Amino acid sequence: MSANATSIDADPYVPGHGDTAYGVDRYELDLTYKAAGNHLTGRAQLTVTLDSDTPTIALDLHALKVTRVDVKGATLSRWSHRSSRLTLRFGETVPAGTVLTLTIAYAGTPRTVPGPDGRAGWEELADGVIVAAQPHGAPSWFPCNDRSADKATYRISVTTDTAYTVVANGSLIERRKAGRATRWTYAMDEPMAPYLATVQIGRYETTEVAGAAVPVRLFHAARLRAVAGQAFADQARMIEVFSTLFGPYPFAEYAVVVTDDVLEIPLESQAVSTFGANHCTRSWDAQRLIAHELSHQWFGNAVTAAQWSDIWLHEGFACYAEWLWSEAAGIATAQEQAVRHHQKLATSAQDILVGAPGASDMFDDRVYKRGALTLHALRSEVGDVTFFAILRDWVTRHHGGVVTTAQFEALCDRAAGRRLAGLFDVWLRQPALPALPALPALP
Numbered sequence: 173m174s175a176n177a178t179s180i181d182a183d184p185y186v187p188g189h190g191d192t193a194y195g196v197d198r199y200e201l202d203l204t205y206k207a208a209g210n211h212l213t214g215r216a217q218l219t220v221t222l223d224s225d226t227p228t229i230a231l232d233l234h235a236l237k238v239t240r241v242d243v244k245g246a247t248l249s250r251w252s253h254r255s256s257r258l259t260l261r262f263g264e265t266v267p268a269g270t271v272l273t274l275t276i277a278y279a280g281t282p283r284t285v286p287g288p289d290g291r292a293g294w295e296e297l298a299d300g301v302i303v304a305a306q307p308h309g310a311p312s313w314f315p316c317n318d319r320s321a322d323k324a325t326y327r328i329s330v331t332t333d334t335a336y337t338v339v340a341n342g343s344l345i346e347r348r349k350a351g352r353a354t355r356w357t358y359a360m361d362e363p364m365a366p367y368l369a370t371v372q373i374g375r376y377e378t379t380e381v382a383g384a385a386v387p388v389r390l391f392h393a394a395r396l397r398a399v400a401g402q403a404f405a406d407q408a409r410m411i412e413v414f415s416t417l418f419g420p421y422p423f424a425e426y427a428v429v430v431t432d433d434v435l436e437i438p439l440e441s442q443a444v445s446t447f448g449a450n451h452c453t454r455s456w457d458a459q460r461l462i463a464h465e466l467s468h469q470w471f472g473n474a475v476t477a478a479q480w481s482d483i484w485l486h487e488g489f490a491c492y493a494e495w496l497w498s499e500a501a502g503i504a505t506a507q508e509q510a511v512r513h514h515q516k517l518a519t520s521a522q523d524i525l526v527g528a529p530g531a532s533d534m535f536d537d538r539v540y541k542r543g544a545l546t547l548h549a550l551r552s553e554v555g556d557v558t559f560f561a562i563l564r565d566w567v568t569r570h571h572g573g574v575v576t577t578a579q580f581e582a583l584c585d586r587a588a589g590r591r592l593a594g595l596f597d598v599w600l601r602q603p604a605l606p607a608l609p610a611l612p613a614l615p
């Protein structure tokens with residue numbers, strides 16, 4: 173069976189992406205970017221391990237032109253790049269367990285990748301770039317095995333005009349000036365899904381956020397210094413509150429990029445979140461999003477759903493984190509937030525399954541709110557001590573890995589000492605909205 177055929181099953185929510193015949197262990201990306209003309213030149217070195225005997229493997233790369241492919245560890249007989257799939261054909265069937273080094277040179281104008289829920293990926297700003305790749309935009313800027321279950325470590329180098337600041341995932345390990353350009357190199361040593369890899373380029377200045385257990389940096393245009401400082405004034409306290417509830421912050425640092433542009437929605441990447449200039453306010457709507465994106469570092473990034481149908485494991489949890497922050501900040505208790513959102517949902521159409529919403533509804537607000545209510549119902553059922561122990565255990569066990577709803581349910585059953593399938597059935601697997609159980613405030 174060809175890699176193209178296997179890919180159809182990799183994840184039905186992102187059809188045509190990913191190849192289950194292999195996994196990537198490491199990406200080393202060396203990129204040069206010219207903002208004028210939005211031109212990217214790249215060299216990607218991937219260390220991959222075959223998971224099945226195969227004569228071919230496929231990578232995802234959209235719109236950019238491949239100029240050269242080299243393979244170490246097997247004989248490459250030919251390659252082709254069609255319909256955003258770079259297929260490598262070997263001279264023979266290569267056995268499972270073989271480790272290959274793939275080196276791919278490419279160039280062109282990056283374009284966002286279309287998908288069932290819109291376009292995602294490398295996006296030009298008025299003066300700079302963001303990568304907002306969830307769920308299928310990673311192929312817009314590097315050749316990858318684009319499935320969320322295939323985590324790898326990364327080194328990302330970007331060379332661009334010295335006027336710009338470059339932010340990517342993880343620790344800045346080198347910044348070297350060469351003529352009028354600067355090369356920025358970041359290392360992400362924790363396993364990362366391709367959609368969570370990011371590059372952010374802009375005329376930013378850096379503000380260090382004091383008081384957090386890990387280094388936290390705010391990148392923003394100079395004109396936004398005061399409003400960004402005010403909007404993110406509680407960032408260190410949020411990290412502290414979530415660390416108490418969910419376990420230690422999962423990565424070595426946290427970067428927040430505030431674009432000079434207006435963005436429709438903020439977005440999480442691994443150890444990085446991106447907000448628009450419009451999100452720099454003290455309003456609850458901005459503050460809840462600041463809490464939401466931060467909480468994805470635990471739920472979504474450290475612990476990642478193996479399949480997009482389990483998206484509630486990211487968005488339901490992040491939405492519930494908003495309500496927990498609401499309570500910690502003295503705005504409204506989680507119970508009050510739950511009641512409010514339950515009332516709203518009761519007047520909305522009850523025609524999706526939160527546990528499998530379908531590709532076009534995976535980011536529907538009902539998945540977020542009802543996903544959060546599922547956790548609230550669980551908390552009411554098992555009590556605060558067991559509930560927060562479950563959340564911390566979930567992150568500890570699966571940090572760096574991928575998960576399913578069935579695993580979460582099994583963990584809850586063990587912690588509660590009884591089967592909770594009935595609870596998950598009515599909240600996740602039936603369309604009608606269940607009644608909301610009562611709950612005392614956090615002790």
Ligand SMILES: [Zn+2]
Binds near residue numbers: 464468486487
């Ligand atoms: Zn989210």
